[in-house]
Amino acid sequence: MVVLPYFLSEMMERKCCGGVTPNTCKNLVNKGYIKATKYTPDKPQLFVIQYLSSGTIKDIEEGRVTVKGYSKDGGIVAENLESRMAMPKTQWNNELHDARDYGTKILKEILGEARFDFPKSLYAVRDCLKLFTLEKPNAIIIDFFAGSGTTMHAVNLLNAEDGGHRRCIMVTNNEVSADETKMLKDKGYQPGDEEWEKLGIAHYVTWPRTVCSIEGHDVNGKQLKGDYLGSEPPMHMSDGFRANVAFFKLGFLNPTAVSLGMRFSEMLPTLWLKTGAKGKCPELSGKQVPDMLILPENQFAVLINENTFANFAEKLAEHPEIQTVFLATDYEVNYQSMVKNLNVTEAYQLYRDYLDHFRVNRGRN
Structure with missing residues (x-):
């Protein structure tokens, strides 16, 4: 049996309790879902009134939460019968x-x-x-x-x-x-x-x-x-951890130099990131840019000299795991023709797509 303070009994008869009507308050008391805590004699409300929310009550009555007993202040001690995700509280105490x-x-x-x-x-x-x-x-x-x-x-x-x-x-x-x-x-x-x-x-x-x-x-x-x-x-x-990490310094490239294929080495890490950063970031050895890059470990390929497309397509066919390609050509017709002859899911035109995606203050001269 829960002994109610006079203040709570009076609330049941005449007033609402924090948004709970008198009749609802009586039902909550009868079921043990409401309690009075923290006596505050210097305030108009002598006790702090706490009660279970409708969602928690529903969980108890439908068997998702089982009541284990009651605390000294009359509150219900209960536990969930199954674990479930819950929204985090706005304040954490950890x-x-x-x-x-x-x-x-x-x-x-x-x-x-x-x-x-x-x-x-x-x-x-x-x-x-x-x-x-x-x-x-x-x-x-x-x-x-x-x-x-x-x-x-x-x-x-x-x-x-x-x-x-x-x-x-x-x-x-x-x-x-x-x-x-x-x-x-x-x-x-x-x-x-x-x-x-x-x-x-x-x-x-x-x-x-x-x-x-x-x-x-x-x-x-x-x-x-x-x-x-x-x-x-x-x-x-x-x-430590089983993890890989790479450091990149963000810089600005001259768009004209990019469009002429003169900054491919600096662009390569961005292409690697765009394709999911699989494997170790590839690097070019030496200053000369090759006609193509077939990178099974990184799961992407780059055609730099479009005149070698036939050889590129032949080598690419040997690596079905590569589903992303970058094709360097100034002509949209050539780009579309090459894509049709490749069995890949994603293709990008260099250097147009690169310039469109990574241009700063686009639209300004």
Whole structure:
């Protein structure tokens, strides 16, 4: 039996209880779905009234939730009979989300010093990613403001925990702090100088943290200490992760030089990314650009000299796993004719498609 405070009894007779009518309130009391907590004598409402939502009540009455007993304050103690996905709450109370202990301290262990202010907790970011990619083990996560690189670290940790193959793309500038800017300018350095660039966030924080967390050591080559918390079985930080990573510097290419095929080497990483970044990013050996590239490991191919198309098509037929091709030609008719003679799912015309997709401030002269 639940003994109701006078205030709740009066509410049942004369008033509404937080949106619950008197009759509904009586029914909730009879079934044990309502309780009065936290006595507040200095306020007009002497007790805080809590009751179960209609959805929870429905789960109990339809058998999806079983009642185990009652707490000291009269509240129901219950548990779900089956696990199910639920929307996250707006407020989390998890000690692993502490940014000082599991953000700043972890980063300092890797870098050996405080190079970045207020990094996020590794575990807070992991838990956020887990909410949205738990059933998407092949998701691509893009962080346009990478900062200290916590997102990449968290993606690798989540993959290690559940066997996923999620990929992460981090984007950051290479700016230096205000204090470092003043110090560098006082010494006569300018942006672009080696001394300036090496202190930029990408080179000084994001990239070192990424490499060290994957390889399991700090910037001085010493093994990282401790375990990743909340993981079963426990994972040692020194074990690192089974992951590959590549660093690219974003730059601007002259569109005329691109259209003439004079910047193909610089374009190749972009083509690799566009086709899913499979395998190791291909590189050209030497300055001379070949007539074609057949890249089974990367699952794409490039025809650079259209006069060698027949040979290109013959070699491509030997690799049915390649379903994406880039064809360099200035003529739309030639491009369409070549595509018709290839058994692939995706084809792009170089250098038109590249210029259309990656042009900055398009439409301006």
